[in-house]
Each structure stands twice: as structure tokens, then as C-alpha cells.
Amino acid sequence: xxxxxxxxxxxxxxxxxxxxxxxxxxxxxxxxxxxxxxxxxxxxxxxxxxxxxxxxxxxxxxxxxxxxxxxxxxxxxxxxxxxxxxxxx
Amino acid sequence: xxxxxxxxxxxxxxxxxxxxxxxxxxxxxxxxxxxxxxxxxxxxxxxxxxxxxxxxxxxxxxxxxxxxxxxxxxxxxxxxxxxxxxxxxxxxxxxxxxxxxxxxxxxxxxxxxxxxxxxxxxxxxxxxxxxxxxxxxxxxxxxxxxxxxxx
Amino acid sequence: xxxxxxxxxxxxxxxxxxxxxxxxxxxxxxxxxxxxxxxxxxxxxxxxxxxxxxxxxxxxxxxxxxxxxxxxxxxxxxxxx
Numbered sequence: 046x047x048x049x050x051x052x053x054x055x056x057x058x059x060x061x062x063x064x065x066x067x068x069x070x071x072x073x074x075x076x077x078x079x080x081x082x083x084x085x086x087x088x089x090x091x092x093x094x095x096x097x098x099x100x101x102x103x104x105x106x107x108x109x110x111x112x113x114x115x116x117x118x119x120x121x122x123x124x125x126x127x128x129x130x131x132x133x134x
Numbered sequence: 135x136x137x138x139x140x141x142x143x144x145x146x147x148x149x150x151x152x153x154x155x156x157x158x159x160x161x162x163x164x165x166x167x168x169x170x171x172x173x174x175x176x177x178x179x180x181x182x183x184x185x186x187x188x189x190x191x192x193x194x195x196x197x198x199x200x201x202x203x204x205x206x207x208x209x210x211x212x213x214x215x216x217x218x219x220x221x222x223x224x225x226x227x228x229x230x231x232x233x234x235x236x237x238x239x240x241x242x243x244x245x246x247x248x249x250x251x252x253x254x255x256x257x258x259x260x261x262x263x264x265x266x267x268x269x270x271x272x273x274x275x276x277x278x279x280x281x282x283x284x285x
Numbered sequence: 286x287x288x289x290x291x292x293x294x295x296x297x298x299x300x301x302x303x304x305x306x307x308x309x310x311x312x313x314x315x316x317x318x319x320x321x322x323x324x325x326x327x328x329x330x331x332x333x334x335x336x337x338x339x340x341x342x343x344x345x346x347x348x349x350x351x352x353x354x355x356x357x358x359x360x361x362x363x364x365x366x
Contacts, residue, residue, distance in 0.1 A: 109231035123266030132278040275355030
């Protein structure tokens with residue numbers, strides 16, 4: 046059983062390594078992520094949101110719904126932790 | 135978990151370190167526009183300062199400074215600040231979380247209003263993350279009893 | 286990007302990850318996981334993703350290690366397997 050698990054892990058690792066060959070290089074200016082929407086953010090962030098940190102402006106302004114969902118997930122985790130673990134005497 | 139644990143070195147270092155940690159956390163939240171950081175990281179650091187207090191003193195010491203009811207209120211208050219700012223934008227006639235419309239109630243131009251709206255939701259995220267981290271740590275470390283210390 | 290530094294950091298990351306799942310003491314395992322998180326944070330910084338590195342340092346290395354240590358106090362410190 047352990048040998049079988051090793052074979053499965055090796056096959057999966059080989060497939061993942063084979064798939065990374067197709068990915069664009071690190072910092073490639075012509076990769077799909079850097080050609081469609083990133084230049085617009087880099088050019089327009091200052092004049093649209095007055096926020097020099099582009100990451101903050103994307104996280105909190107352009108993609109505000111995502112951060113709202115993230116905060117709700119954390120809030121739900123806290124509420125579930127209180128409901129499951131807290132013992133009231 | 136109920137053994138009284140006192141160590142003067144740890145307690146003095148904790149007492150000296152906690153205010154700079156909290157000040158740095160507030161800096162991270164407020165300065166997220168210009169440097170790396172933001173509500174999530176700053177909230178985590180704020181929660182870590184209280185966790186340091188649990189490790190140096192005990193859980194009762196933290197509950198004297200941040201009561202459990204207060205902490206639970208802070209949990210919800212963060213999410214309410216976030217979604218409330220979005221709802222204000224909706225009431226003023228723009229899309230949900232479209233902060234540019236906030237210039238109708240703030241004395242700034244629409245571009246600065248977007249930055250101020252971003253700052254508001256960062257503060258909300260920071261409050262929520264801080265309260266949730268404290269609550270999860272107290273519940274895990276004390277098994278739900280909320281008493282005793284980590285010895 | 287300095288590739289020599291990358292290689293060194295990645296080798297230590299792999300070593301600490303393997304050590305974290307093989308060591309018997311759970312407290313050592315938590316601390317090794319913290320070392321793993323800090324090395325990943327160093328890697329993010331070195332690649333220029335400073336915000337991700339900050340999140341990794343605050344959440345992965347700081348808060349989650351505190352949670353693990355708090356959980357270890359509620360259970361046994363040594364693993365059975």
C-alpha cells in the first residue's frame with residue numbers, strides 16, 4: 046500500500062512538473078496576465094483612486110467584493126469557533 | 135492550565151513590547167495606501183499583541199483589558215463597517231462599494247473620496263480580524279473555558 | 286532575481302518542510318512550520334511580491350504558529366505514528 050502511494054505521488058509530481066513548462070517565465074512582460082488588465086491598473090491607479098500602492102487599490106477598490114467575501118469568511122470562522130468550543134457554565 | 139505562572143523577565147519584556155507592537159499595527163493599517171500592508175496584516179499584528187499578553191500573563195489579564203462581550207461586538211463591527219460603507223454608496227446613488235460617490239458627504243473631490251473609502255474599509259477589516267484572532271486563540275488555548283494560563 | 290539565493294532558499298524550504306512532517310515532537314513541528322513560513326516570506330520578498338510576503342509573515346508565521354501552540358497545550362505533545 047505504501048509502495049502504491051509512492052507511485053501515485055511520483056506520477057502526480059511528474060505531471061505537475063511537466064505542466065509548469067508551459068507557464069510563462071517569471072516577470073515575462075508578454076504573458077497573458079501582464080498584457081490585458083495589469084497595464085490599465087498601473088496607468089490609471091493614481092488618477093482614479095489616489096492610492097500609490099497598486100496592490101491596496103486593486104484589493105480594496107477595484108476588487109472590493111473579493112475582500113468583503115474574505116472578511117466574511119474570517120468572521121464566520123470566529124463565530125463557528127465560539128459556537129463549537131466555548132463552554133458556558 | 136490553572137497553575138499560577140509568574141516570570142518577571144517575560145512579564146517585563148511583554149509590558150515593554152506591547153505598546154510598540156500595537157503602534158506598529160496601527161501604522162500598518164493607516165499607511166496601507168503608501169507602503170505594503172493593510173487591514174488584514176495590521177489586524178493580525180494587533181491580535182498577536184493580545185496573544186503575547188496571554189502567553190506572558192494569563193487569560194484573565196486579557197479578559198480584563200478586552201472583555202468577551204466587547205470582543206464579540208468588535209467581530210461584527212468590522213464587517214458592519216465594511217458593508218455599511220458599501221451600503222452608503224448604494225444609498226447615495228452609485229453601485230455597491232463604489233466609493234467615488236462619497237464626495238457628496240465628504241468635503242473632498244471624488245478621487246480623494248475613493249482613497250478615504252479604501253481607508254474606511256481597511257479599518258473595518260482590521261477590527262474584524264483582530265477580534266476574530268483573539269477569540270479563536272482564547273477558545274483554542276483554553277478549550278472553551280476562558281480561564282487559566284499557558285504554563 | 287538572484288537565482289543562487291533562490292536555489293539556497295528553496296533547498297532550505299524543502300528541508301524544513303520534510304523535517305516538519307517527520308519529527309515526532311509536535312511543538313518542534315510547529316516551530317519548523319514557522320521556519321518554513323519565514324523562508325517562504327523571504328522568497329516572496331526576493332521575487333518582489335512585498336504585500337504577499339507581509340501577509341505570509343503576519344498570518345503564516347505569526348498567528349498560525351500561536352494557534353498550533355495553543356492547540357498543542359490541549360492535547361499530547363508527542364505523536365503516536
